[in-house]
Amino acid sequence: MTELHAVTADGERVSAVLRRERLEPGAVDLLWSAAEVWRLFPATGTTGTAAMDALLRAWRAELDHESPGEDSACVVTWPSHDAEAIRAFLDHGLAPVTALATRTGPPEPGGHPEVTVRQARPDDFPAVLDLVLEVFEYSSLVALPRRGDAAELVAPRMRRKLEQDTGTVWVAEVGGVVAGLADCSWVDVTGDAGAAELLPPGSWGYLNNVGTAREVRGRGIGRTLAAAAHAYFHERGAAGTYLYYNPPNPLSSVFWHRRGYRPLWTIWEVRPASLLR
Missing domain, CATH: 3.40.630.30 (Gcn5-related N-acetyltransferase (GNAT))
Structure with missing residues (x-):
């Protein structure tokens, strides 16, 4: 795991943990996952879009030191109703591929x-x-x-x-x-x-x-x-x-x-x- 640190335009410091995962050939998870995954766990506080944007820029810079293959992905799991983060995800090329949904009635x-x-x-x-x-x-x-x-x-x-x-x-x-x-x-x-x-x-x-x-x-x-x-x-x-x-x-x-x-x-x-x- 790697710690990422970034600073927003307003000077607020934010951080995240970046974890790299590799799936072995034959793993069932390959049905829905890339073989090599960089997974981000942000801690953005209350700074919304600006914080997520800063972390995603730091993530992009970190990837410049890696050599991702074709069967690879960058993944972030985030609360579905956080609209401020959505803008940053879209701006950095991420798409809402999967959702976890619940039913309690x-x-x-x-x-x-x-x-x-x-x-x-x-x-x-x-x-x-x-x-x-x-x-x-x-x-x-x-x-x-x-x-x-x-x-x-x-x-x-x-x-x-x-x-x-x-x-x-x-x-x-x-x-x-x-x-x-x-x-x-x-x-x-x-x-x-x-x-x-x-x-x-x-x-x-x-x-x-x-x-x-x-x-x-x-x-x-x-x-x-x-x-x-x-x-x-x-x-x-x-x-x-x-x-x-x-x-x-x-x-x-x-x-x-x-x-x-x-x-x-x-x-x-x-x-x-x-x-x-």
Whole structure:
């Protein structure tokens, strides 16, 4: 880790911690992350745009001593409602690639007479894997990196989860054919690390991957799956549910807001890292 220090035009000193991360080949995180990441943790006080601008300039100068490759990124996770910082991020070439959104209300009415939701079984693996890959393929158009080995990265985890029968993976059937997936899990937010850096304490339901087959979109399948997941976690006392979505995605950015989700943290990013201005 490296400490960055900067001074605004008004003479106020601000600082940040810069952490460099490398992912090994075969890491599941490569599905949504660059292989080499420079991650900034700013401490800007109350100086808003000016402070963030000064830190981003210092960050750019620090990168001049590095040699980022093509599979690299500069990343900052920042409160979604801090409008003053947004101006600085945009000016320096960062884009709002991912948002963490939460939902804490009661489950919404759901269900569709043509859609049957049930827990996924091990023999659903081929259909489930196809749906997961379809989600990643679409996301690669609007936010995430395109990975040729996506199937190899995601398949072991998905197969293991179905075999363990966690009860938090559902499929939606239309006419007896699997047409949608909700891959979820419980996350206990405790201490001051991991999810606790972003969420209040408690047991949360995490909607990791919810997708509908392309040819049957618009028929209420995703809405029915989301309602089933929300009801499951609500009935078991979850503090709420959360997920990550891509603001540039014209499907998920609308769908999840309609389900009652609101962005809490936004992950700003520029790829490759050398494009930081």
